[in-house]
Amino acid sequence: MNANSPSVAKAQNLRSRLREATSAAIIDAAEGTFAERGLNTATMNEIAAAAGVAVGTLYNHFKDRDALLAALVEERRSALLEVMDEFLDQPSSGDFASDLKELVHRMGGFFDQHRRFHQILHQLESGLNTAQYPETAACSPKMRGELHLRLEKIVKRGVKTKALRPEFAEYYPTLLLGMLRSMRMRLLELGKLDERLPVDEIVRFFMHGAAV
Amino acid sequence: MNANSPSVAKAQNLRSRLREATSAAIIDAAEGTFAERGLNTATMNEIAAAAGVAVGTLYNHFKDRDALLAALVEERRSALLEVMDEFLDQPSSGDFASDLKELVHRMGGFFDQHRRFHQILHQLESGLNTAQYPETAACSPKMRGELHLRLEKIVKRGVKTKALRPEFAEYYPTLLLGMLRSMRMRLLELGKLDERLPVDEIVRFFMHGAAV
Amino acid sequence: MNANSPSVAKAQNLRSRLREATSAAIIDAAEGTFAERGLNTATMNEIAAAAGVAVGTLYNHFKDRDALLAALVEERRSALLEVMDEFLDQPSSGDFASDLKELVHRMGGFFDQHRRFHQILHQLESGLNTAQYPETAACSPKMRGELHLRLEKIVKRGVKTKALRPEFAEYYPTLLLGMLRSMRMRLLELGKLDERLPVDEIVRFFMHGAAV
Amino acid sequence: MNANSPSVAKAQNLRSRLREATSAAIIDAAEGTFAERGLNTATMNEIAAAAGVAVGTLYNHFKDRDALLAALVEERRSALLEVMDEFLDQPSSGDFASDLKELVHRMGGFFDQHRRFHQILHQLESGLNTAQYPETAACSPKMRGELHLRLEKIVKRGVKTKALRPEFAEYYPTLLLGMLRSMRMRLLELGKLDERLPVDEIVRFFMHGAAV
DNA sequence: GATGAATGAGGGTTCATTCAT
DNA sequence: CATGAATGAACCCTCATTCAT
Numbered sequence: 001m002n003a004n005s006p007s008v009a010k011a012q013n014l015r016s017r018l019r020e021a022t023s024a025a026i027i028d029a030a031e032g033t034f035a036e037r038g039l040n041t042a043t044m045n046e047i048a049a050a051a052g053v054a055v056g057t058l059y060n061h062f063k064d065r066d067a068l069l070a071a072l073v074e075e076r077r078s079a080l081l082e083v084m085d086e087f088l089d090q091p092s093s094g095d096f097a098s099d100l101k102e103l104v105h106r107m108g109g110f111f112d113q114h115r116r117f118h119q120i121l122h123q124l125e126s127g128l129n130t131a132q133y134p135e136t137a138a139c140s141p142k143m144r145g146e147l148h149l150r151l152e153k154i155v156k157r158g159v160k161t162k163a164l165r166p167e168f169a170e171y172y173p174t175l176l177l178g179m180l181r182s183m184r185m186r187l188l189e190l191g192k193l194d195e196r197l198p199v200d201e202i203v204r205f206f207m208h209g210a211a212v
Numbered sequence: 213m214n215a216n217s218p219s220v221a222k223a224q225n226l227r228s229r230l231r232e233a234t235s236a237a238i239i240d241a242a243e244g245t246f247a248e249r250g251l252n253t254a255t256m257n258e259i260a261a262a263a264g265v266a267v268g269t270l271y272n273h274f275k276d277r278d279a280l281l282a283a284l285v286e287e288r289r290s291a292l293l294e295v296m297d298e299f300l301d302q303p304s305s306g307d308f309a310s311d312l313k314e315l316v317h318r319m320g321g322f323f324d325q326h327r328r329f330h331q332i333l334h335q336l337e338s339g340l341n342t343a344q345y346p347e348t349a350a351c352s353p354k355m356r357g358e359l360h361l362r363l364e365k366i367v368k369r370g371v372k373t374k375a376l377r378p379e380f381a382e383y384y385p386t387l388l389l390g391m392l393r394s395m396r397m398r399l400l401e402l403g404k405l406d407e408r409l410p411v412d413e414i415v416r417f418f419m420h421g422a423a424v
Numbered sequence: 425m426n427a428n429s430p431s432v433a434k435a436q437n438l439r440s441r442l443r444e445a446t447s448a449a450i451i452d453a454a455e456g457t458f459a460e461r462g463l464n465t466a467t468m469n470e471i472a473a474a475a476g477v478a479v480g481t482l483y484n485h486f487k488d489r490d491a492l493l494a495a496l497v498e499e500r501r502s503a504l505l506e507v508m509d510e511f512l513d514q515p516s517s518g519d520f521a522s523d524l525k526e527l528v529h530r531m532g533g534f535f536d537q538h539r540r541f542h543q544i545l546h547q548l549e550s551g552l553n554t555a556q557y558p559e560t561a562a563c564s565p566k567m568r569g570e571l572h573l574r575l576e577k578i579v580k581r582g583v584k585t586k587a588l589r590p591e592f593a594e595y596y597p598t599l600l601l602g603m604l605r606s607m608r609m610r611l612l613e614l615g616k617l618d619e620r621l622p623v624d625e626i627v628r629f630f631m632h633g634a635a636v
Numbered sequence: 637m638n639a640n641s642p643s644v645a646k647a648q649n650l651r652s653r654l655r656e657a658t659s660a661a662i663i664d665a666a667e668g669t670f671a672e673r674g675l676n677t678a679t680m681n682e683i684a685a686a687a688g689v690a691v692g693t694l695y696n697h698f699k700d701r702d703a704l705l706a707a708l709v710e711e712r713r714s715a716l717l718e719v720m721d722e723f724l725d726q727p728s729s730g731d732f733a734s735d736l737k738e739l740v741h742r743m744g745g746f747f748d749q750h751r752r753f754h755q756i757l758h759q760l761e762s763g764l765n766t767a768q769y770p771e772t773a774a775c776s777p778k779m780r781g782e783l784h785l786r787l788e789k790i791v792k793r794g795v796k797t798k799a800l801r802p803e804f805a806e807y808y809p810t811l812l813l814g815m816l817r818s819m820r821m822r823l824l825e826l827g828k829l830d831e832r833l834p835v836d837e838i839v840r841f842f843m844h845g846a847a848v
Numbered sequence: 849g850a851t852g853a854a855t856g857a858g859g860g861t862t863c864a865t866t867c868a869t
Numbered sequence: 870c871a872t873g874a875a876t877g878a879a880c881c882c883t884c885a886t887t888c889a890t
Contacts, residue, residue, distance in 0.1 A: 015870095019870090022870095022871095038252075038338070038344075039252075040250070040251075040252035040253070041252070041344060043862090043863060043864080044863075044864060044865080045863080045864095045873095048873095053871075053872085054871060054872045054873055055864090055865085055872085055873070056865095056866085056867085056870090056871065056872055056873065057870080057871055057872075059864095059865070059866080060870065060871070064864075064865075065864065065865090097423075119338065122337075122338055123335075123338055125334075125397055126250070126331065126334055126335055126397065141401070144401075158422075162424060163423065163424065164422050164423060164424065165422060165423070165424050167413070168410070168413045168416075168417060168422075169422075171395065171398065171410070171413070172422055174394050174395060174398040175391050175394060175395070175414075175417065177394060178390045178391050178393065178394025178395070178397075179387050179390050179391065179394075181390060181394070182386050182387060182389060182390025182391075182393070182394075183383065183386060183387070183390070185337055185338065185386075185390075186383065186386040189353075189356075198380070198383070201379070201380045201383075202387075204380075205380060205387065205421060206421055206422055207421045207422055207423040208420065208421040208423055209417060209418055209419045209420040209421030210370075210376050210377060210380075210381075210384055210418055210419055210421075211309075211375065211376060211377070211419040211420055212374060212375065212376065212377050226890080227851090227852080227853080227890085230853085231852095231853075234853080234854090255879085255880065255881085256880080256881060256882080257880085257881095265854070265855085266854060266855045266856055267855085267856070267881085267882080268853095268854065268855055268856065268882090268883080268884080269853075269854055269855075270882095271881095271882065271883075272852095272853060272854070273853095276881075276882075277881070277882090439849095443849090446849095446850095462676075462762070462768075463676075464674070464675075464676035464677070465676070465768060467883085467884060467885080468884075468885060468886080469884075469885095472852095477850075477851090478850060478851045478852055479851085479852070479885090479886085480849090480850065480851055480852065480886095480887085480888085481849080481850055481851075483885095483886070483887080484849060484850070488885075488886075489885065489886090521847075543762065546761075546762055547759075547762055549758075549821055550674070550755065550758055550759055550821065565825070568825075582846075586848055587847065587848065588846050588847060588848065589846060589847070589848050591837070592834070592837045592840075592841060592846075593846075595819065595822065595834070595837075596846055598818050598819060598821075598822040599815050599818060599819070599838075599841065601818060602814045602815050602817060602818025602819070602821075603811050603814050603815065603818075605814060605818070606810050606811060606813060606814020606815075606817070606818075607807065607810060607811070607814070609761055609762065609814075610807065610810040613777075613780075622804070622807070625803070625804045625807075626811075628804075629804060629811065629845060630845055630846055631845045631846060631847040632844065632845040632847055633841060633842055633843045633844040633845030634794075634800050634801060634804075634805075634808055634842055634843060635733075635799065635800065635801070635843040635844055636798060636799065636800065636801050650869080651869080651872090651873080651874080654874085655873095655874075658874080658875090679858085679859060679860085680859075680860060680861080681859080681860095689875070689876085690875060690876045690877055691860090691861085691876085691877070692861090692862080692863080692874095692875065692876055692877065693874075693875055693876075694861095695860095695861065695862075696873095696874060696875070697874095700860075700861075701859095701860065701861090
């Protein structure tokens with residue numbers, strides 16, 4: 001048989017790469033459409049049009065609408081966590097404030113690069129949409145949980161080194177994420193679509209608050 | 213004739229009161245349904261069932277789905293702003309921190325009392341939903357704008373009295389609201405449906421941050 | 425008992441007259457609304473509003489929408505036939521053309537006076553509406569049939585006196601009515617709402633056609 | 637690539653032809669349903685059932701109910717006018733009566749072939765239905781206007797050649813159309829569904845009237 | 849008898865999903 | 870595999886009719 005011949009293998013590779021490329025294009029189109037039109041309003045036809053393919057093709061790549069959304073979240077989730085983990089696996093610099101600033105910079109950079117995904121996260125957070133999207137429902141809290149975990153990790157470090165007060169510490173990750181998200185929404189509302197998240201100011205605020 | 217007789221007048225009063233009661237019941241049911249099932253997912257039939265009336269009745273009281281949502285937002289909006297204005301119209305205590313704490317307590321109290329509305333606000337914030345709901349679209353940013361305005365007012369006071377740093381002050385209202393909202397969502401996620409917002413801790417965090 | 429006392433009788437008379445007056449007002453309102461808004465589009469609420477009463481009152485006077493429409497048709501039908509019969513019961517003048525002109529004048533006069541009813545007749549004629557309105561369905565062809573009968577009567581007279589050609593005579597009533605109706609619609613289309621049907625010209629055309 | 641290969645082109649041709657066929661089937665079904673059940677009573681589900689497709693398919697081919705009706709009217713309108721214009725563009729035979737007879741024969745033939753459409757025209761004429769159907773509203777008077785125009789054209793010829801009396805000539809088109817329509821309705825009422833319009837008799841009547 | 853709010857069956861429309869080509 | 874027309878369940882909304890006051 002020539003099923004394993006080099007040329008066949010090469011052809012399969014090519015095919016598999018083409019397939020991957022189409023999947024990625026669909027996910028990108030889905031990200032844009034979900035963000036722009038809303039998680040509930042975006043239609044499969046719109047996504048297909050944005051991806052430059054026919055609706056049927058979406059279903060060749062993803063079981064259903066829910067699976068597409070879940071795949072999109074999963075794709076970005078892993079990329080974000082990778083960025084964070086890459087940093088968290090390094091030894092601490094010794095200065096908590098620098099460490100935090102670096103981590104939040106990485107997150108902010110990712111969210112700036114994937115603004116659309118950041119908006120989708122916001123829509124998912126309410127958890128109300130997940131009832132309709134069971135697969136995403138399993139994926140989105142997981143993603144939030146993992147984000148939370150990373151932030152808890154560094155917060156615990158901060159508490160241990162007495163850089164942070166321990167009293168309300170369990171909610172610091174929530175507050176930090178909430179501030180990033182509300183800043184993104186505010187920038188959108190002000191029409192500053194291309195402006196970056198003011199990460200340094202947010203970290204400063206997180207550390208020292210608003211008082212003089 | 214007897215069109216103005218006491219009994220007719222009484223009957224009209226009764227009717228009008230019954231009508232108000234039904235409207236209020238519908239708005240309450242809508243609040244619950246929109247919050248629980250999601251702004252897009254909640255159906256008119258669900259809302260009617262929750263209110264214990266038939267669908268047609270919803271349309272006797274509100275022009276369409278959009279108008280019902282707008283009426284709901286408007287109802288709560290005015291109640292919230294009233295609570296805030298009642299405080300803001302008083303002379304300052306002189307101590308900024310006390311003033312802020314009091315104001316946020318009022319807001320938090322309102323949001324605790326109307327948890328479901330707080331969740332709806334969150335869903336409205338993305339602005340993506342409003343595209344579909346023109347009437348709400350005109351109402352919801354107004355509400356956010358007015359909330360913002362109140363907070364800006366007190367923030368400016370704080371800056372003027374040098375209780376607050378001026379550098380990032382334009383975003384303090386956004387951050388404060390973002391923290392309240394993310395805390396609500398977190399409590400929901402943890403299943404602590406009936407727990408109150410930890411207003412004191414949030415204000416403390418707002419003022420002094422997380423650092424020791 | 426005083427059930428038959430004069431005053432009671434008088435009171436009952438009064439009441440019955442009031443009832444009649446309300447019924448007539450409703451029928452008038454129905455005529456206007458059906459004509460203006462269309463047989464299918466006119467709603468019971470619109471009719472009630474036009475009559476200055478509540479919807480419920482319509483149902484106190486007429487079993488349902490269909491019965492109201494049927495009563496309206498019946499009311500005008502009997503009035504029209506009365507006008508025609510009054511003439512037809514007289515002995516012929518001896519001149520067919522004069523007789524026809526007089527009859528058509530009476531019909532045209534009635535239709536001018538009840539333009540709205542004339543329009544309703546037009547809508548009923550298609551017979552498509554009657555499927556939905558069983559009572560009217562029984563009433564409207566009857567009305568058309570009776571109109572037809574009167575016209576057949578005079579046409580037969582004309583044929584017998586050799587004033588009319590017999591060849592196509594069975595369709596002369598249809599053509600005559602069709603011309604009256606199309607003239608009404610044309611006047612409406614031209615915005616000449618208040619113009620009278622050009623009865624003389626129509627009768628002339630009926631008798632001698634368009635040729636020189 | 638093979639986007640322009642013969643097989644793809646052939647497939648697209650096939651698809652496009654199938655699509656046309658479905659559209660035509662839907663228009664035919666709509667014609668039958670609108671005529672039989674009435675312009676207001678016919679439901680989209682009935683039309684879909686008559687066409688042997690699902691409701692959704694109607695909306696794949698026509699924006700909404702109104703657009704379907706308008707497309708139907710437009711389709712028949714252009715076919716009718718084509719038949720008339722084909723004749724009107726020829727030089728006159730010199731004999732007005734022959735010309736008129738020929739033209740009305742063509743119209744009558746078309747209306748016989750499209751009896752259902754003839755009935756729909758009748759329903760549209762009242763203009764009351766069109767208020768609800770904006771697209772049809774723009775299309776239906778246009779169609780009536782164009783029909784009128786053609787008839788005015790030939791009537792003017794007749795007046796110029798002194799074949800017709802000029803006195804009431806502006807209403808001749810209206811009367812002619814009204815007679816055709818009332819004859820169709822009469823045939824329907826008599827259950828003579830398949831009988832043809834008696835065009836010769838109508839033209840004779842138009843020219844010479846009913847008198848001996 | 850008049851009132852008008854409540855009712856709910858039924859119609860128009862959308863859109864995720866399927867499947868023949 | 871890609872395609873896109875067909876499908877039909879489910880949604881929003883209307884309006885004739887009822888009935889408690």
